[in-house]
Amino acid sequence: MKTTEIGLVAKSTPESVYIIAYEAPQIASYLYSEVNNLKVVMVVTNVEVTDEALAEAIDSKEAEIMVKYAKAGGAMRIGVEASPVVDLITKRRPQVPIPPRTPVYIASKEVLEETFSVCYGAFAELYSDTPLSSWVRIGVLRSHQDVEVKVNVDAVLSKHLAVLGSTGSGKSNLVAVLVDKVASLGGQVIIIDSHGEYSDMTVSSKDAKLIHFEAKVNPLKVSPLVLASTLIPEAVATKQRNLLRKAIRELNTLYSKSGREKINAEERLEDLIQRASKELDVEVEDTSGRRYLKALYATVMCMKTNPAIDKRDHTVLDNILLKLERSIVEYDVYSTDVVDPVDLLEPGTIVDVDVSLLPDAARNEVVSYICRQVLQRAITGKLLPTLIVVEEAHLYLSSEAEDAAKQAIERIAREGRKYGVGLVIVSQRPKGIDPNVLSQINSLCVLKIMQPEDQAYVKQYSEWLTDEMLAALPTLERGEAILLGEWVRMPVAVKIDKHEGKKKGITISSVKRWLDAKRTKEVKLKGLLEEEEMIREAKEVFS
Template sequence: MLYTFRSAIGKVGVVSYPTSVEIVSKNPIPIGTYVAIPFKTLDIISGETVECCAIGVISLTSYRRLIPISPTATASESIGIEDDMLRYAPSIARIIALVRSRDRNNLSIEIPNVPPPPDSEIYLAPPEILSILFSSKKENSIKIGHLLTRPEVEIHININALTKHLFITGTTGSGKSNTVAVLADRIASYGGTVVIYDVHGEYSTLEVGRDVRKISIEYKMNLLEIPPKVLARMIVPEGGATVQRMLVSRALAIAQKVFKELRSRYGLTEKAIENFTTIVKELIKESKSILETSLHRSMFGEKPEVDEPEEEVSTETIDINSKLIDLFKKFIKKLIEGYTEQYGESAEKACTKVDEFFENAAISFEAPSINTLLGPSTLVVLNVSLLSDEQKDHVLKIMLDELLWFSKSKYFTGDPQPILVFIEEAHIFLSTAKSTISRYSIERVAREGRKFGLALGIISQRPRNIDLNALSQVQNFVFMKLVQEADQQAIMNASDMLTEDLARSLASMGTGEALVIGEWVGRFPVFVKIDKHEGKKIGASLDIAEIWRLHRSRATTKMYAATSEATKDFEELFS
């Protein structure tokens, strides 16, 4: 034998293939258990007998009776047979590797190509072999956890393989966000740059390592940095409202040009408000025909002389940013109203859409570009939880386009800066049921990002709702608990390495347990217990029973206190 094994836990059954074997044992072997099957085989080329050891993982387990029970069957004890003798536990082991050697110092890990003989004994896989297969700790790797059921075997992933993108999926509460937190923190600690597109705001309070610079921003749209056509589609999302969208796009193009000039001259100050207010007042009083003159004067320093307008523009708002947003909205609406005679109802509807957008959207002219936040050992959490799904869709497109441009420019100037972007709730943006604005940007980064160091981490609890074409470039996977057959079928279609029995085994995964597949973890699929990130405060399921118990306890304490006070007052009154 290549290694000394402990006592056997079962034997190879009737059926044995190079990639899977049937195991018969007295008791069920838990799913995810790694087993070793030592046997000898004949090398048909050299004619020599070679020692082999098949390494497999239990992907299906069950219990059966040798004699089926019928309504008329007598109890096993009454016929003198112990009940244990009538039961056995068949299992299926997926063979992941074949270890060959003529001696212990000359091991070779090969793809399984010969089956173990029936009746071969089954043992727990020794940690020495498992470490060779899975624990590839190198300078370019980080630890993510340990082998399921074998804490002594650490699992590391190859950081360089992340350029081929990553997909993480599992049901609610399976541990997806904890996995993201572990990867993001440790990659940033390694020196990497990580961006989390935080759809639910659960990473804002994430506590990271001391070597990591964490920047958490509550995303607000800077309307001066978004292309007019993209912003117009956010304001007028209806596909058939082309005229409304065209009017909004024209108005935005002019407003952005004017406002950028004012910002460059005066900054975000009261002086900028004063000049911008003058332009808006002039538009309100005069017709659209003076627009070009007004713009020219504003941009080249000539302050237009105007009388008091018929309609006052209120600038009594909370701060400068709010004042500027209010003026920007009025400016856009006034530009659109100038087209009322030509486009009639479409112009009126476009103004209504502008009002609705500014009322509901999170906007700030002070919001920084994400590219200015990037750097080594940096984790940027972009909290977009305040935005609607449509706005999240548009903002994701803008962010990915910016990051791709940034990565390309850094690459071509000889100063590449790799970035890993995690996208939470990806089924919103890569839906099979509807088209989204960000889909093209996601697919473009998936196609082109690898060359420039821009990698995607796609996270979803609904793999069946994700367009598989969008996952065609993804080669690294973390599959956590999945119960629905449609979800299991979807991930089987997404990964060539995922067999049906492994996919079905995901239904029995516990919290934090995962099947990890892809180049980043090596040649073989591996069941992993993901490390728990102690700095992840939001996202885990609440202990609602404990919360309610504390609330009841506090309420009871207050009631007793009030009753005691009332009793005291009553006694003092009649004493």
């Protein structure tokens, strides 16, 4: 098992090892040491290189002179700190320290594969009914790219997962790889797609299916209060919202009629819609959502003729009508016959719910509804284990926010594991996420994070992330990450597989797009000039 010797143990405890090394290994790479009844694999947590002679220099001037006259020829000291991961003999974390002067080696592929197999076995002891297939490949080791890295899907569903990293670090690619693997196992996934990141994604597994669902708000299923706030979001427009809420309740009463009353209600609705269409005189597709808004528009118009309404409120009603007209013309985010995305869930299916076009209040209501529906169905045994992925989680989980979406997601974080509902939160702004949610999450994927305050915030809620690993985060390349917690059982620096079926989210080259547009314009201009020259020549011939 021994390979290249890298140094000797200087001092150690069962929790940490200090090595005097001959060469500097990578942070988060793996070392191996064998002596007596110990075969210890350890992960590098810090590396320090010191010129012993220069270290004794009093000031920079003395150091400059020492270098110039070759007096700094002292020993170069390479100190390596490592954390023991597993003893391959006992298949547990080491209980005794490695003796000083024991040789330390770079862990070979065989050592690492045995290490990971031990971790898989340890997980099986904790989760007695978990099959080996619950371990799925996510990438390769950053320091040993011939060794594949697997994560445990059962741990993701039972312990939840946070995927954190700056813009362009590879978060959505990681999610695409993970959900594709989950679906290939027969799992079901619902993605809250806040920016339409997955709208062009195709699955790579023949056993998986992806359904793209453009989210719309059913105005009959949300409360009048939420709908009024969605249509009129301005904080100062309280009176407008109050009057609009009254109109919404009146209209919803017509939609709720049944039996013989339904015929009269439908005739009344059609009259309202026709009256609004005539008043607005705009050409737009007559969808069910727009028909509802037109009926609402006409209901507000009728309020102006209602003697119970104070005439001083007519200006307020006119402002409401202007905002409704804008919603009718510019947006198509409402539907009275929208399909429930939770109904689309079935084994082997990923449902991508695109909420990117919804106004903020409507988006929060849709997210709340989906999360509540999934959990409620799981509690009543009407839904198989389901993974919910919340992209741009900071939009919903701010410490200051107390809206319906946050409450629904928090409840899944607290209770979901009992009913087979797993949560994956994805964010480029870790500091923007409520700590009460992060504290419920026991698995982490940390990609490149540049901001020190975000780094410190992540460490505060992760017992596995050392200061040295934290310092290494800005050095990670796109698609590289440190995996921690229950889903891997030991810290792993990984190069994540590229998902070939996902195109959006890739950083575009603005310069390339400029040059392409410039070339297109030049070709078009050249064609026009050639056409003008042909016309001129033709005129000369026929004249």
